[in-house]
Amino acid sequence: MGAGKAAGDACTGDLCIGAVVPHTGRLAALGDPLSYVIGRLGSRLPAVADGARRRRLRIVCRDSRSDPAVARRVTRELAERDGVRLVVTMAGTKVLPAVADACEELGVPCLSTTFPWQAYVYGRGATRKRPFGWTYHFAWGLDDIADVFAEMWERIGPGRKVGCLWNDDLQGRLLRDGDHGFVPTAAGRGHTLVDPGGYREAAGDLSAHVDRFRDRGCEIVTSAATAEDLALFHRQARERGLRPRLVTCSRWLAYPRGGGIASALGGAGVATLVYWSPRHPYRSSLDGTSARALADAYEQQTGRPWLQPLGLAHALLEVAAHALATAEDPTDRRSVADAIGRTRLPTMAGTLDWTNGPTPNVALIPLIGGQWQQGRNRPHELALVTHTRLPQVPLDADLTPAY
Incomplete structure (x- = not known):
């Protein structure tokens, strides 16, 4: 099916938003924020004016099973069988691009998040001058991660020697790219990056990386490792005499799951990026709910700690509803895609502006900086330790090196 009106409309007069979520499989925990927000907002989305009539908004969910091939298939089902007007998705370095690519091929607007924009754009074959026609994204850049991490490294001292624990997949390749993102930004701030080369996930042995960092005198290690691989690295580092004063990690630490992993990294001085927290001064464009209220509601309903992606999941549905409400024809997919492209909207994730992006x-x-520290209410809590890019977010701790 191509662009324009939705075919095979199973929504019977409603305007349907498709959601591809990893309910099952290895990414199931990453799907939790979007699943929660869909349950919270699904029945409360405002109706959309379509000429003289008002159409109800409805969300149709499909499980990606944490598999890119399944994600492609269910995206096609949403487009062709269910007649959705746009698709939302988040999380998964292979699953998210699979959904976006399927939408681009089908001529269906797609909105996604939680993936550095350089990976989203360059990893899928677009350029700034040759952008996508149907797929839209909101997130941060690899250069933004580098700036936040470098600021934390510089709390230890200028011009640090930093060991790079990066995989051999798309994420690692983009992090070490000399033109886009992390490497030129970090090096431009005077830091020396020591990169022994990529490793394959899941790692069975990271001793070669440990030895290289130790022999080169790296006081800091930066990583985009999974929780398990970072714990393996930390254990082997202790065994082989490497004691980094600070570890920065940009991946799993947005999801504070697994107390065992956190305990295994205790004392490592692990810091991370922060893109959303209950302390952020953001509110929903739908009903004015604050970031604090959303986090509290999540914790009360689930019994689990708040998650950074919670605010971004909420913003996905805000932007989707806004695009359908402001499209010249909310039943026409091209019109909905164009509406996303001209959106500037204050949301639970901050003001999202597609009229002034890098593409x-x-x-x-x-982004601001956070560090996992001994908590008042839990063994490990995320403390906000730098806020140069967003000074209106209050800090609640100082960065604490491991020694």
């Missing part, structure tokens, strides 16, 4: 398909989110 026409990307809206940026500012």
Whole structure:
């Protein structure tokens, strides 16, 4: 099916938003924020004016099973069988691009988040001058991660020697790219990056990386490792005499799951990026709910700690509803895609602006720095330790090196 009106409309007069979520499989925990927000907002989305009539908004969910091939298939089902007007998705370095690519091929607007924009754009074959036609994203850049991490490294001292624990997959390749993102930004701030090369996930042995960092005198290690691989690295580092004063990690630490992993990294001085927290001064464009209220409601309903992606999941549905409400024809997919492209909207994730991004398909989110520290209410809590990009977010701790 191509662009324009939705075919095979199973929504019977409603305007349907498709959601591809990893309910099952290895990414199931990453799907939790979007599942929660869909349950919270699904029945409360405002109706949309379509000429003289008002159409109800409805969300149709499909399980990606954490598999890119399944994600492609269910995206096609949403487009062709269910007649959705746009698709939302988040999480998964292979699953998210699979959904976005399927939408691009089918001529269906797609909105996604939680993936550095350079990976989203360059990893899928677009350029700034040749952007996508149907797929839109909001997140941060690899250069933004580098700036936040470098600021934390510089709390230890200028011009640090930093060991790079990066995999051999798309994420690692983009992090070490000399033109886009992390490496030129970090090096431009005077830091020396020591990169022994990529490793394959899941790692069975990271001793070669440990030895290289130790022999080169790296006081800091930066990583985009999974929880399990970072714990393996930390254990082997202790065994082989490497004691980094600080570890920065940009991946799993947004999801505070697994107390065992956190305990295994205790004392490592692990810091991470922060893109959303209950302390952020953001509110929903739908009903004015604050970031604090959303986090509290999640914890009360689930019994689990709040998650950073919670605010971004909420913003996905805000932007989807806004695009359908402002499209010249909310039943026409091209019209809905164009509406996303001209959106500038204050949301639970901050003000998202597709009119002023690094590409026409990307809206940026500012990052600040956080560190996992001994908590008052839990063994490990995320403390906000730097806020240069967003000074209106209050800090609640100082960065604490491991020694």
